[in-house]
Amino acid sequence: MQDRTRDLGGSAPLLESALRQFAAVGFEGASLQRIAADAGLSKSSVLYHFASKEALLDAALRPAVEDLTELVEDLVALSDDPSRHVFLARFVDYLFEHRLAIAVIINHGQALAGHAVIDEADALVRDLAFRIGPPGGKDRRSLRFGVALSGAAFVLIAADRWATDHVPDEEVRAELVDVLGEFVLGVQQPA
Amino acid sequence: MQDRTRDLGGSAPLLESALRQFAAVGFEGASLQRIAADAGLSKSSVLYHFASKEALLDAALRPAVEDLTELVEDLVALSDDPSRHVFLARFVDYLFEHRLAIAVIINHGQALAGHAVIDEADALVRDLAFRIGPPGGKDRRSLRFGVALSGAAFVLIAADRWATDHVPDEEVRAELVDVLGEFVLGVQQPA
DNA sequence: CAGCGTACTGCACGATCGGTCAGGACCGGC
């Protein structure tokens, strides 16, 4: 799973709590105060590590965007292969690892249009939607992929809230691979 | 389509702009000032019509929750019928009519847990997820329904942002009925 | 005309927002 521990100079817990807050209440709704408290720091400390709230958003989403870039490049490489189910499993793994970042991009992306990271992520997702998926008009493909991606993101965040008991990650992962395969790679409905 | 024009004493545009803001930036991120300005009123006027920001959220989501209640009751009535595809078309219509409210409930519900309307809506959605869908463990069914619902909600909000040209509602609707049918009512993946 | 209810507003409040700044605690190297 490549190089865990990027550079991020020790501010990892800060990025995590920032991501949690952004995913939960959105960028505007999240306050530096709460993010700081959640990470066990003062507000000033947050602004020492990151020049602004927007810079914090950028840093928090950056790893997810970088990994997504890599993922799209790999998809381009294997192009017309039937090994797409393997790719899909990789994609689900990606969603698991970056579930909070994905939630921010998908659920709050609308309101954050204009911010560099968000636009970048949006372009990547659109690209992915265009390259993956069954034949059909590109809008149709985008729609299907949109449903699948956003649905998956929701489940990754809300699975525990909805399930009666805790569902282990492994089970959710398997079901997601199944569901997305059926969905994105195209199984026609009978009649 | 039952009684359009509920009672709401003339404050309909206010509720609409409130819904827009809540869906876009979440409850915490939305400010009464912006909601008021968007509706062409002063902040004080908003608090004249609704006792608090939370009361405004309640009023804005209430119609969607009521219609959803009705929808679930109808689903219970037809129970084991094979007319589920008809019900699904109705459900998609519902999603269209209340797309903003659905976006709030789905995307921001997590952060709003505890608010009466949200908990009510959550229970309804869970109930719907349990009653609809293919056989399988209830968690598995909930997961599939969760993916479908959240995915649909996303598409209804973001369709225009993603599509290269504007996709007419009618087309999205047809595709959604198709997609959700295949997805929620259960078509097994070959192999 | 007087009186009342409805819709709406400006102003003021305490709290919190994102952000600046001066300084304190701790570090290794000179």
Add this chain to the structure above:
DNA sequence: GCCGGTCCTGACCGATCGTGCAGTACGCTG
């Protein structure tokens, strides 16, 4: 022992937050 750098802090700024309140314009009923 002093210095520079890293990490972190509290105090403070102007703006905006949700909310309360007094007041105003308007239309109805008597």
